[in-house]
Amino acid sequence: MRPDRLSPLDASFLHIEDHVSHMHIASVAIFEGPPPPFVDIGAMVDAKLDLVPRYRQKVKFVPLELGRPVWVDDPHFNIEYHLRHTALPSPGGESELRKLVGRVMAQQLDRSKPLWEIWVVEGLEDGRWAMLSKTHHALVDGIAGTDLLAVVMDLSPETTRPEHSEWVPRPMPTGLELMVDALENIVRSPYEQLRAARAQARVVRRMAGYALEVAGGLFALSGLVRPMPLSSLNGPLGPHRRYAWATTSVDDIKRVRKALGGTFNDVVLAGITNGFRELLLSRGEDVERVVRTLVPVSVRPRDASGKAIGDGTFENKVSAMFAELPVDIEDPVLRLHTISAQMKDLKDSKQAVAGEALTSMSGFAPPMLLALGMRLATRAGQRNVNTVTTNVPGPQFPLYAAGRRMIRAFPYVPLGGQIRLGIAIFSYDGEVNFGITGDYDTTADIDVLSSGIEDGMTQLLKACEQPAS
Numbered sequence: 008m009r010p011d012r013l014s015p016l017d018a019s020f021l022h023i024e025d026h027v028s029h030m031h032i033a034s035v036a037i038f039e040g041p042p043p044p045f046v047d048i049g050a051m052v053d054a055k056l057d058l059v060p061r062y063r064q065k066v067k068f069v070p071l072e073l074g075r076p077v078w079v080d081d082p083h084f085n086i087e088y089h090l091r092h093t094a095l096p097s098p099g100g101e102s103e104l105r106k107l108v109g110r111v112m113a114q115q116l117d118r119s120k121p122l123w124e125i126w127v128v129e130g131l132e133d134g135r136w137a138m139l140s141k142t143h144h145a146l147v148d149g150i151a152g153t154d155l156l157a158v159v160m161d162l163s164p165e166t167t168r169p170e171h172s173e174w175v176p177r178p179m180p181t182g183l184e185l186m187v188d189a190l191e192n193i194v195r196s197p198y199e200q201l202r203a204a205r206a207q208a209r210v211v212r213r214m215a216g217y218a219l220e221v222a223g224g225l226f227a228l229s230g231l232v233r234p235m236p237l238s239s240l241n242g243p244l245g246p247h248r249r250y251a252w253a254t255t256s257v258d259d260i261k262r263v264r265k266a267l268g269g270t271f272n273d274v275v276l277a278g279i280t281n282g283f284r285e286l287l288l289s290r291g292e293d294v295e296r297v298v299r300t301l302v303p304v305s306v307r308p309r310d311a312s313g314k315a316i317g318d319g320t321f322e323n324k325v326s327a328m329f330a331e332l333p334v335d336i337e338d339p340v341l342r343l344h345t346i347s348a349q350m351k352d353l354k355d356s357k358q359a360v361a362g363e364a365l366t367s368m369s370g371f372a373p374p375m376l377l378a379l380g381m382r383l384a385t386r387a388g389q390r391n392v393n394t395v396t397t398n399v400p401g402p403q404f405p406l407y408a409a410g411r412r413m414i415r416a417f418p419y420v421p422l423g424g425q426i427r428l429g430i431a432i433f434s435y436d437g438e439v440n441f442g443i444t445g446d447y448d449t450t451a452d453i454d455v456l457s458s459g460i461e462d463g464m465t466q467l468l469k470a471c472e473q474p475a476s
Contacts, residue, residue: 010077010180010188013066013145018075020144021066021118023423027246029115030144031122033419034433035108035252035442036408040134043409045092048127048138051409053086054168055159061146062089063174065121070182074189080176081121089123095130101252104128104137109250109447111139112419122146138408144421161407236296238287239449240393241425247447252417253282253460254440257403259468266471267340269347272398274467275432275439276300276330276350277343279396281463282456284334289455297331300396329392339466394428395420401435418442428456 013021020030056062064078095103107128116122122143129136140159180188235241260274269277283298330349336342397420406413417440418431427446432439441460445453 010067010079010185011064012077012192013075015075017145021076024115026115027244028421028423029113030421030423031112031116031141032144032147032421032431033108033112033139033141034416035104035419036138036140036413036416037104037131038136038138038408038411038413040131040136040411042127042129042136043411045090045127047409048125049086049090050168051161052090052125052159056086056174057172058158062121062123063176066118066145067180067185069185069189071186073186074192077180077185079179082176082179084121084174084176088120089125091124091126093126093128095128097130099130099132104131105250105252108139108419109248111141112250112421112444113246113248113447116141116143135414136411160413161410162404164407164410164412166407166410234391235299235393236293238292238296238393239290240283240287240298240427242427242449243425244422244427244446245448248422249445249447249450249453250419251443251445251453251457252441253278253443253457254415254438255461255464257434257437257439259464260439262471263343263464263467267343267467269343270350273343273347273350274464275398276332276346276396277339277467278460278463279430279441280332280334280336280342280346281339281466282459283332283394284337285459285462286452286456287334289452294334296335298334298393299329299331299391300394301392302328302330302396302398330396339463340470343467392424392426394426394430396430396432398432399434401433403434403436405436415440420444422446428453430460 024030061078063081063084065081066076067079068076093107095107111126116124122145124139124141126139126141127136128139131137255278260271263269263274264271279300280298284294287294287298330346333342333345336345397418399418401416413435415438416433416435418433419442420429420431422429422444427449429444431442431444433442434440441457443453443457445456450456
């Protein structure tokens with residue numbers, strides 16, 4: 008059996024990781040109390056391992072980087088290593104929990120083992136407890152991450168666990184076997200790509216249309232060559248992290264959409280824009296500018312309702328658009344309308360299609376060049392992008408862990424290059440929660456950003472109450 012090779016995009020998250028930029032994503036889930044016995048959490052996760060093969064697999068690199076890394080079964084897999092148990096100091100409030108998250112997420116995952124951890128945290132106020140799920144970005148993207156959350160957790164408080172089946176790992180391939188397979192893949196790939204192109208030739212009109220979309224997207228992406236003005240949002244990172252969050256509701260966002268226009272994402276970005284405006288003003292920096300954000304976009308296939316279709320692999324299927332947040336606009340309604348118009352133009356420009364095409368093309372590159380290219384791209388973009396803003400729709404129904412209901416969940420996004428602040432948005436059961444990651448040494452005022460996001464939503468809601476002039 009051939010080894011399961013990482014995709015070019017998945018491999019890139021390993022290549023750009025270094026001693027200060029750790030490429031894991033995470034969720035911080037808060038549950039109703041009292042905390043369940045720790046053994047019950049272990050039983051819940053253990054019962055789901057057959058549904059998530061990657062949880063028992065680790066990354067193995069090909070000697071001389073002749074091919075992209077592969078997933079292999081970990082012959083020494085021990086679930087107890089991946090499940091951690093800790094508690095907060097009194098009083099166990101949000102501040103203590105956020106500090107713990109920052110410390111846990113600042114630690115790189117051990118590459119010699121499967122790339123995930125789950126931390127059970129007791130000692131929250133009101134008898135509650137939390138669960139930190141930490142997974143490397145090479146294993147899962149945001150959309151698949153929500154699927155993974157639903158797989159590992161339960162859909163009802165009362166669940167019957169299946170009988171435990173013995174797992175037998177597949178034999179570990181040797182370095183020589185990996186080299187031979189990689190060389191065969193290099194020889195085989197041009198033929199496979201040519202065969203695929205010939206098959207696609209039967210739908211020439213479709214190909215021509217896609218080519219035009221990519222060309223238009225590449226033209227739009229070319230504008231990113233222009234560096235952004237110098238600001239405290241960019242600069243060298245340290246290895247430590249701060250974490251904060253903000254929250255609103257699905258109903259409030261829908262209310263703004265109905266009254267003022269725009270999409271769900273437009274309203275979210277308008278709130279974030281106010282957050283960055285207040286942050287820059289508090290730092291005494293000029294706001295007569297824009298804040299450029301990378302906006303990851305899922306390119307997973309969708310059904311007729313627009314819902315992403317899972318393929319069971321949990322591998323990354325994302326592209327990106329680049330939006331410019333108008334922090335120079337004080338009026339919240341004008342700010343929203345400006346963002347709405349811009350996002351429509353970005354979608355029409357097919358930036359995300361071009362980004363996906365470039366990512367796919369990286370599969371043609373020799374892995375050594377791919378590794379080097381990703382490192383250079385990360386550093387070259389240090390002043391072209393100020394932040395990252397990723398929005399992932401989560402389940403709008405309750406999830407449970409060991410019989411306890413998940414009350415709310417906050418996402419965590421990693422930092423890379425010279426981007427000192429990143430924001431992830433996760434909707435769950437009627438709430439929309441913003442998880443904000445900051446570089447510890449340069450974002451002591453991270454709470455200004457989080458409160459600014461909530462202020463931005465308050466401004467939009469007040470604008471909904473004002474009569475049209």
